[in-house]
Amino acid sequence: MKPEEHSRRQQELAGWPVMIETYKLGDVYHCAIANVDPGARFARADGATREEAESRAIEKATRYLAQTRKFEV
Amino acid sequence: MATQTLPGVLVTTDWVAQHATDAAVRVVEVDVDTTSYDQGHVPGAAGWNWTTELCDTLVRDIIPANKLEELLGKTGIDNKTAIVLYGDNNNWFAAWAFWQLKIYGHQDVRIMDGGRKKWLAEGRDLSTDRPSFPATTYKAPAPDLSLRAFLPEVQQAVAGKKAALVDVRSPQEFTGEILAPPGLPETCQRGGHIPGAKSIPWGKNCNEDGTFKSFDELKALYAAQGITGDQPVIAYCRIGERSSLTWFTMKHLLGFKDVRNYDGSWTEWGNLVGAPVEKP
Numbered sequence: 001m002k003p004e005e006h007s008r009r010q011q012e013l014a015g016w017p018v019m020i021e022t023y024k025l026g027d028v029y030h031c032a033i034a035n036v037d038p039g040a041r042f043a044r045a046d047g048a049t050r051e052e053a054e055s056r057a058i059e060k061a062t063r064y065l066a067q068t069r070k071f072e073v
Numbered sequence: 074m075a076t077q078t079l080p081g082v083l084v085t086t087d088w089v090a091q092h093a094t095d096a097a098v099r100v101v102e103v104d105v106d107t108t109s110y111d112q113g114h115v116p117g118a119a120g121w122n123w124t125t126e127l128c129d130t131l132v133r134d135i136i137p138a139n140k141l142e143e144l145l146g147k148t149g150i151d152n153k154t155a156i157v158l159y160g161d162n163n164n165w166f167a168a169w170a171f172w173q174l175k176i177y178g179h180q181d182v183r184i185m186d187g188g189r190k191k192w193l194a195e196g197r198d199l200s201t202d203r204p205s206f207p208a209t210t211y212k213a214p215a216p217d218l219s220l221r222a223f224l225p226e227v228q229q230a231v232a233g234k235k236a237a238l239v240d241v242r243s244p245q246e247f248t249g250e251i252l253a254p255p256g257l258p259e260t261c262q263r264g265g266h267i268p269g270a271k272s273i274p275w276g277k278n279c280n281e282d283g284t285f286k287s288f289d290e291l292k293a294l295y296a297a298q299g300i301t302g303d304q305p306v307i308a309y310c311r312i313g314e315r316s317s318l319t320w321f322t323m324k325h326l327l328g329f330k331d332v333r334n335y336d337g338s339w340t341e342w343g344n345l346v347g348a349p350v351e352k353p
Binding site for chain 1: 108165201245353
């Protein structure tokens with residue numbers, strides 16, 4: 001199968017820049033979110049539509065990012 | 074690209090598309106996100122889970138020899154098979170698998186340049202089938218631990234300046250502003266870096282499409298921090314996978330002789346009572 005509707009975009013979630021990657025394979029949309037630096041995937045979700053997959057992944061990502069603390073240096 | 078030192082250690086996505094099902098070749102996906110494989114993978118590729126299949130699941134250690142033999146055997150790999158690794162995050166854990174396979178002396182291991190990112194971006198075929206392979210009997214030689222740094226060697230490097238330390242984490246992790254990459258669990262008690270370490274984030278090894286930079290670009294990147302291959306080098310990150318990629322770069326693309334991956338990394342050093350920490 002060929003992946004369809006592949007997209008990558010950068011946006012900010014909970015104050016952190018992230019990369020959101022989505023594609024459709026068969027009938028399922030797969031979305032994965034990675035932090036921009038260092039570039040680790042840390043949230044993903046599937047859905048029947050792009051919006052469903054992305055909103056689920058974004059919800060998880062936002063929750064995880066909220067737990068990242070910043071320290072004075 | 075940067076294959077001037079050891080030709081053949083990198084293969085292109087085109088090459089994989091043409092050779093993925095060759096009998097003498099086994100393509101294996103290894104991802105940070107262990108669910109990525111099931112979201113579609115290179116047709117014919119096996120999938121290895123780094124959290125359960127590429128480590129000792131009891132003590133913190135790399136995969137034991139007998140477990141590696143079992144894994145390779147059930148993946149249909151013998152000692153002469155060309156293993157082609159790729160994965161997400163620009164091949165972080167593909168490099169982790171590469172490093173372990175080299176510790177156990179597998180001769181022909183390669184990485185698909187650009188990894189999963191490039192394969193997807195090129196719109197190439199994906200499969201959700203889990204292929205099965207005829208079982209083989211694999212015999213691993215004794216591990217080559219010259220590729221691995223343990224805590225005492227790192228402590229000696231700090232004290233005696235006998236090896237250069239390369240911290241491949243993000244600048245924010247290096248300075249101690251954050252304790253883990255954004256969105257991931259904090260796994261250390263202290264932030265900062267090992268005294269004397271040079272900050273060369275892993276991402277600087279790669280182009281935007283996920284491929285490795287050219288030999289000349291990589292050589293200049295490391296030389297700018299005084300890392301020329303003239304002295305031993307120890308790379309580290311948080312748990313040893315990002316530093317595997319940097320180890321791969323220095324050892325197999327730049328041809329540095331003595332490069333070790335400190336897989337204890339910051340989750341060991343940053344939790345160690347009394348260990349010196351430098352900030353920022």
